[in-house]
Amino acid sequence: MRGNAGAVRIGVIVLLVLLWELLARRFGNPLLVAPPSTTLVTTIALLGDPQVTQALLAALRELAIAFVIAVVAGLVIALPLGLSTFWRGALLPLVLGLYAVPQVTVLPLFVRIFGLGPPTKIAFGVTHGIFAVILTVIAAARAVDPHLLRAATSLGATRRQMIVAVVLPSLVPSLFTGMRLAMSGVLLGVLLAELYVSTTGIGFFTQAFTNAFAPAKLFGLILLLAAIAIALNELTRMAERRFSRWRENPAS
Amino acid sequence: MQIGCVALAFVAWQTGSSSGALDPLILPAPAAVAAALGTVLRSGTVWAALGLTLAELALAFAFAAGSGLLIGFAIGRSPFAVRVFDPLLAGLYAVPTILLFPLYLLFFGIGPPSKIALGATMAFFPIVLSTIAGFAQVSRVHLAAAQSMGANAPQLFRYVMFPDAFPIVIAGLRMGLVLGFLAVLGGETLTSNGGLGHEIVTMAESLEPAKMFAYIVVAIAAASALNLLTSYAELRGRRHETA
Numbered sequence: 173m174r175g176n177a178g179a180v181r182i183g184v185i186v187l188l189v190l191l192w193e194l195l196a197r198r199f200g201n202p203l204l205v206a207p208p209s210t211t212l213v214t215t216i217a218l219l220g221d222p223q224v225t226q227a228l229l230a231a232l233r234e235l236a237i238a239f240v241i242a243v244v245a246g247l248v249i250a251l252p253l254g255l256s257t258f259w260r261g262a263l264l265p266l267v268l269g270l271y272a273v274p275q276v277t278v279l280p281l282f283v284r285i286f287g288l289g290p291p292t293k294i295a296f297g298v299t300h301g302i303f304a305v306i307l308t309v310i311a312a313a314r315a316v317d318p319h320l321l322r323a324a325t326s327l328g329a330t331r332r333q334m335i336v337a338v339v340l341p342s343l344v345p346s347l348f349t350g351m352r353l354a355m356s357g358v359l360l361g362v363l364l365a366e367l368y369v370s371t372t373g374i375g376f377f378t379q380a381f382t383n384a385f386a387p388a389k390l391f392g393l394i395l396l397l398a399a400i401a402i403a404l405n406e407l408t409r410m411a412e413r414r415f416s417r418w419r420e421n422p423a424s
Numbered sequence: 425m426q427i428g429c430v431a432l433a434f435v436a437w438q439t440g441s442s443s444g445a446l447d448p449l450i451l452p453a454p455a456a457v458a459a460a461l462g463t464v465l466r467s468g469t470v471w472a473a474l475g476l477t478l479a480e481l482a483l484a485f486a487f488a489a490g491s492g493l494l495i496g497f498a499i500g501r502s503p504f505a506v507r508v509f510d511p512l513l514a515g516l517y518a519v520p521t522i523l524l525f526p527l528y529l530l531f532f533g534i535g536p537p538s539k540i541a542l543g544a545t546m547a548f549f550p551i552v553l554s555t556i557a558g559f560a561q562v563s564r565v566h567l568a569a570a571q572s573m574g575a576n577a578p579q580l581f582r583y584v585m586f587p588d589a590f591p592i593v594i595a596g597l598r599m600g601l602v603l604g605f606l607a608v609l610g611g612e613t614l615t616s617n618g619g620l621g622h623e624i625v626t627m628a629e630s631l632e633p634a635k636m637f638a639y640i641v642v643a644i645a646a647a648s649a650l651n652l653l654t655s656y657a658e659l660r661g662r663r664h665e666t667a
Contacts, residue, residue, distance in 0.1 A: 177507035184508065204531055262429045269430070272646050276610040276621065277640045280628030285450055359520050367525065368614050378526035390526055398519045405518050 186356025215392035223346035227373045228396060231366055234290050235404065238358045243351055253306070254313025254343075255335065264310070271303045275361070279368055288346030288372060293365040300361030301413070304353035312346030313339060345416035352408040359401050441614050451632040460634035469623065470642055477619040477646070480608045481601075484543030488600055491547050493593070496555020500589070505561050510553070517549040522610060524595055529615055539619070539656050541612035547600035547608035554596020558589030598654040605650055609643060620646070 189208050196207035206214070218224050252259045253267070279296065286292035316339050324338050366374040374397065381390040434454055440446040440452030448456070465469050499505045524545055528538040562585045568583045612621025620643050627636035 177504060180504075180508045181512055184512065204574050218475050266429060266433060272648065272651075273640075273644055274606055274609055276606065277643045278625050279613055280636065281450065281633075284628065341497075353516045356518075356520070360522060362615070363520055364610060368521065382526055382530045385530075387530060390530060394523050394527065397523050401520050401523070402518060 176241060195218075202387075203385040204387055204393050210388045211391040211395065215395055217390075218389060218392045218396065221361065224377060224393065227377060228400070230290065231293070231362060231374055231397070234297060234362050234366075235294045235358060235400075237290075237364055238294045239301060239351075239355060241294070242298045242301035242354050242358055243305055243347075246302045246350065246354065247309060247347070249302075250306045250309035250313070254310040255339065267303070267306060271307070275299060276364060279364060283369065284367065288369050292309035292369065293362050293373075296365040297358040299360035299361035301354035304357050305347070305350040308346045308350035308353065309343060312343045314340050345412075348408075348412040348415045352412045355404055355408040359404065363397065363401075449631065449633055452486070452637060456634040457637040457639060457641070460592055460632075461638040464635055464638040466641070470639065473618065473620045473623045473639075474642065474646060477608060477612065477621070478598075480539045480612075480619065481543055481605050482610060484540045484604050485547055485601055487540070487544040488547035488604060489597060490549055492551030492596075492600065493555050496552040496593075497559055500556040501562075501585075502557025503560065506556060513549065513553060513556075517553065521546045521549075521607065525611055525614060528611075534615050534617055536616075536618070539608045539616060541606040543608040547604035550596045550599040550603060551593075552596075554592050555589070558592035558596070560587040561592070587660065594658050598658050601654055602647075602651060605647060637658055654660040 189294060193207045196205045202205070249267075253263055254260070275296075282292050282296050286295050320338050320342070321334065324334050330335065361372075367378060369375045370379045374393070377393055378390060381387075381393065437446070437451070438454050441448060441451065441456075446453075452460075499509045521542065525538070525542050528541040529543060532538040532541055566584050566588065569579065570580055575583065608619070609621045612619040613625055614621075616622045619637060624636055624639045624643070627633070
């Protein structure tokens with residue numbers, strides 16, 4: 173029955189693609205829509221265009237850098253807040269307040285500060301990703317098993333030993349959850365900034381293809397970006413599954 | 425102490441601005457922002473912009489809720505359909521919706537329709553996924569019991585399916601509304617000819633940072649109001665159902 177559902181799902185996808193092909197060929201305005209067959213050919217051609225691949229690689233690099241910064245900086249901010257009631261009480265409301273800001277509204281400000289190049293995109297990716305890391309790690313640090321803490325205290329552990337041997341290891345699974353959420357945030361932030369800046373990078377090409385009424389190229393570029401997004405999301409999802417497995421069966 | 429910390433941040437911001445450490449073109453002083461907020465609120469533009477943004481959101485949400493609830497209900501009632509479509513929709517949800525915006529610009533132009541389309545797409549996924557989840561977990565025992573006591577289809581829906589699915593569906597609707605608002609705002613910021621996002625970009629480009637921040641404050645206030653309103657509605661709805 174399970175395999176059956178998978179087969180039907182593939183059938184549904186094939187049907188939708190065929191429908192798209194048929195409708196686009198029959199009724200679609202070629203200035204606005206492209207059938208999947210044309211899109212596929214164009215997508216492969218796009219990959220041969222050095223300017224497009226350069227823009228894609230630049231975006232990928234921005235994503236990687238922003239992700240690393242978001243995770244590292246997020247951890248650095250989250251640890252004191254997670255470990256000390258004082259710092260949590262003092263700074264968590266500030267963090268939550270910033271988190272509540274609809275970040276797209278400050279995108280023009282980022283461009284003003286960081287310019288039109290990669291720094292803006294990286295910075296915007298970081299601010300979109302960092303909160304996931306901060307909030308999951310803080311939550312995890314507060315939820316460390318009290319039995320373990322009690323046991324460590326009664327065995328005479330110092331505060332330092334307690335943090336290194338008990339608290340930090342128990343944060344690992346949540347950190348990977350935070351990393352998965354951070355990745356989707358970073359993707360959103362970098363792509364928003366890429367689309368906003370239309371003089372270079374991805375935003376330049378989406379606008380150029382739109383203005384030229386070249387839907388196949390636009391579809392192709394978006395497909396490539398979607399593929400990158402899916403691959404990165406899947407990568408962090410796999411890492412999360414791999415590193416939180418021990419949490420699910422604590423008996424072993 | 426929390427208030428003290430926030431107050432400290434404000435004081436640092438104000439002194440930083442007045443001592444010249446902070447570039448007023450990037451981060452204007454809080455006093456300047458407050459003054460600009462007063463001017464902006466008295467002008468008519470902010471209300472027109474807010475009205476347009478909220479109207480776009482309302483239409484986007486109507487499309488998303490209508491289609492999401494209908495499709496979710498249709499899928500959620502059949503366990504087989506859930507297994508076929510749920511992974512498909514969840515997979516599509518993993519693609520950043522913002523990627524569709526260039527397509528919507530091509531299809532619908534730079535006016536409100538492209539923002540409505542983006543907001544509707546963004547809101548659709550949490551609504552449809554939670555509607556599927558809600559109707560998929562309706563108790564089979566309750567259904568069978570009601571049926572054996574002779575309940576007809578509308579009665580089954582009203583007294584068994586709806587109460588069981590409601591808490592999950594309403595959470596999805598709320599999520600959809602909030603994400604839809606962010607998407608509409610995002611679309612307006614990227615490429616548009618009106619709305620709050622558009623005003624923010626216009627102020628940024630015409631080097632009026634205090635006014636830009638004033639508009640940002642309005643956007644934040646609108647987002648918070650929406651959040652409070654919907655969580656209140658969710659809470660009330662839930663209490664009503666369990667009562």
